[in-house]
Amino acid sequence: MKNETNTTGEYIGRGIGISSGIAIGPVYIINQHGVPVPEYEIPADEVEKELKRLSGAVTKTQRQLSQLKMKAETLPTGAEDIVLLLEAYKGMLSSSRLMRGVEDLVRQQHVNAEAAIQRQINSIKASFAAMGDDYLAARAADVSEVGVRLIRNLLQQHYNPFADIPEGSILLAEEITPADTALMNPHHVLGFATALGGAEGHTAIMARALGLPAVSGIAGLQDINRPTAATLQHYRQELSKKQREDRKLKSLRDTPSITADGTPIVLQANLELPRDVEAAMESGAAGIGLLRTEFLFMNRPDLPSEDEQFDVLKKLVQKLDGKPLTVRTLDVGGEKLATALGDAVGESVNPALGLRAIRLGLKEPKLLDTQLAAILRASAYGPVRILIPMVSSVSQMKQVREHLMHVERRLQRRGVRLSTMPPLGAMIEIPAAALAADALARVCDFFAIGSNDLTQYTLAIDRGDDRVADLYDPFHPAVLRLIQFTAAAAWRANISVSLCGEIAGDRRSVALLLGLGLRELSMAPVRLPAVKHEIRQLSMPQVVAFTECIMSKSDSVEIKELMVAGVAGLDEATREKYKR
Ligand code: PEP
Ligand code: MG
Numbered sequence: 001m002k003n004e005t006n007t008t009g010e011y012i013g014r015g016i017g018i019s020s021g022i023a024i025g026p027v028y029i030i031n032q033h034g035v036p037v038p039e040y041e042i043p044a045d046e047v048e049k050e051l052k053r054l055s056g057a058v059t060k061t062q063r064q065l066s067q068l069k070m071k072a073e074t075l076p077t078g079a080e081d082i083v084l085l086l087e088a089y090k091g092m093l094s095s096s097r098l099m100r101g102v103e104d105l106v107r108q109q110h111v112n113a114e115a116a117i118q119r120q121i122n123s124i125k126a127s128f129a130a131m132g133d134d135y136l137a138a139r140a141a142d143v144s145e146v147g148v149r150l151i152r153n154l155l156q157q158h159y160n161p162f163a164d165i166p167e168g169s170i171l172l173a174e175e176i177t178p179a180d181t182a183l184m185n186p187h188h189v190l191g192f193a194t195a196l197g198g199a200e201g202h203t204a205i206m207a208r209a210l211g212l213p214a215v216s217g218i219a220g221l222q223d224i225n226r227p228t229a230a231t232l233q234h235y236r237q238e239l240s241k242k243q244r245e246d247r248k249l250k251s252l253r254d255t256p257s258i259t260a261d262g263t264p265i266v267l268q269a270n271l272e273l274p275r276d277v278e279a280a281m282e283s284g285a286a287g288i289g290l291l292r293t294e295f296l297f298m299n300r301p302d303l304p305s306e307d308e309q310f311d312v313l314k315k316l317v318q319k320l321d322g323k324p325l326t327v328r329t330l331d332v333g334g335e336k337l338a339t340a341l342g343d344a345v346g347e348s349v350n351p352a353l354g355l356r357a358i359r360l361g362l363k364e365p366k367l368l369d370t371q372l373a374a375i376l377r378a379s380a381y382g383p384v385r386i387l388i389p390m391v392s393s394v395s396q397m398k399q400v401r402e403h404l405m406h407v408e409r410r411l412q413r414r415g416v417r418l419s420t421m422p423p424l425g426a427m428i429e430i431p432a433a434a435l436a437a438d439a440l441a442r443v444c445d446f447f448a449i450g451s452n453d454l455t456q457y458t459l460a461i462d463r464g465d466d467r468v469a470d471l472y473d474p475f476h477p478a479v480l481r482l483i484q485f486t487a488a489a490a491w492r493a494n495i496s497v498s499l500c501g502e503i504a505g506d507r508r509s510v511a512l513l514l515g516l517g518l519r520e521l522s523m524a525p526v527r528l529p530a531v532k533h534e535i536r537q538l539s540m541p542q543v544v545a546f547t548e549c550i551m552s553k554s555d556s557v558e559i560k561e562l563m564v565a566g567v568a569g570l571d572e573a574t575r576e577k578y579k580r
Helices: 044-073 080-092 097-109 113-130 134-155 178-183 202-210 229-250 274-282 293-297 306-320 339-345 357-363 365-381 394-413 431-435 437-441 451-459 466-471 477-493 507-515 525-537 540-551 556-565 572-578
Strands: 016-019 027-029 169-173 189-194 214-216 266-271 288-292 325-328 384-388 424-428 446-449 496-499 520-523
Touching: 016 202, 044 080, 044 097, 044 113, 044 134, 080 134, 097 113, 097 134, 113 134, 202 214, 202 266, 202 525, 229 525, 266 274, 266 525, 274 306, 274 525, 288 293, 288 306, 288 520, 293 306, 306 325, 306 365, 325 365, 357 365, 357 394, 365 384, 365 394, 384 394, 394 424, 394 437, 424 431, 424 437, 431 437, 431 451, 431 477, 437 446, 437 477, 446 477, 451 477, 477 496, 477 540, 477 556, 507 525, 507 540, 507 556, 520 525, 540 556
Parallel strands: 027 169, 169 189, 189 214, 266 288, 266 520, 288 325, 325 384, 384 424, 424 446, 446 496, 496 520
Antiparallel strands: 016 214
């Protein structure tokens, strides 16, 4: 992926452009320290469980340190010390005075792990300070660094590191999580760059949703330095060019989304946060094709009640003023963790394959039923659809429908105002679901294809890992065939099908997606005008020729070349050959 974002530095680094755009401004380095540490007593019979929790956090911290070390190793020069230091940090997590002391405190004094670490940091610092030696003082800082990392991972909780950011800053941070991104004030932040994180993780999606230029996976973040006057001048010009183009695209807001030869295409918006609804309406979206409800669970220690969820959803439905709202039930697990669900989700060796999304909902029925009740209640105020993430089998959808009926009966007994039952759909984002789309279509009212996860699971590529980001390819023939098969199954069953993964918002994918049978796309609001512009240039025979040409290729490299060339790149002979 091209690195499209220039932050402020002459040295841009080798990062992955996760959200395109240009931002010019002063950098603000995020301090990852300063975590408030809770202290409580562990019951005697839960000590082993606490030690297991500690060991989970140790494994996670070691993994992060290994990733940072690999990053440092790619730096051109001068990073040898950092590599050694990170190796030493990892060592401190296996057998050290710090870890022995922490385990003793948990085992013998029943102190919770976070507090045990803090106490042990304090005690090591005090004893080193008493020796009055500069070298040891520096080692105490290292112990503190490792300890605080561990505490952050134990808490799985994000203090607001963005509270004091001066307006107009570009953030530099080791890592920014999706929950962190939700805390950012897009009016204060112009963009960000991080050392860790892949192109298709939720931080990237959030950045695109907020319209913030961002680069991740940069080695040597701290080396970014002042740009020269010539560089600045160049990017100022590029920025005003882009602003002019954006203004032009915005004027398409009320023009119909229709191909040059008259096929209507429904363009909807994805919402990460309720505040994005204004942008969605301004973009001219026909509705919300995907509301990710994870925001309701982020950055808080407890779970949202039915009333709280209902209030948020009702307001959204009202703001949409008759346009449909597709509410996806909670999709935590994997990289998106909610603090209050830590115990239910637990530690998983392969979080993306573990207890997440609807798997968690069906194991924790109260969680699912509370959300279904809130959605049903909100549906009395306008059109709503219910979307279930990570579906892999027909029986899961049947179970969800039973939950839905049960919740509806319960609400009726409570005398709650309801309207007709909203349509119930499945995200098709696991290869098994795509291959079983015919059977699933019989138990679903609609499909939404999640091409982000579909790519991740088909190609076995962690979408949040920058080290394998070059292998993440939503245009791999295998992924395309699954999308085509799913769309065809939906058409055969006469149910609607949309695609709401990130490729829906990439104007270069539009011709192919239409050719694969899609007539509904859902994307970040900022992407919508450019996609509409593209649709209005295309004609269906062109789209079919282009798609058939792509689907005849088995090599991703050839497909990429065709995608870059686009419909206009097809020669006359190919057009004729594929013309029906
Ligand atoms: C997807 O997987 O394509 C999708 C839309 O869901 P998410 O990105 O939230 O996993
Ligand atoms: Mg998904």
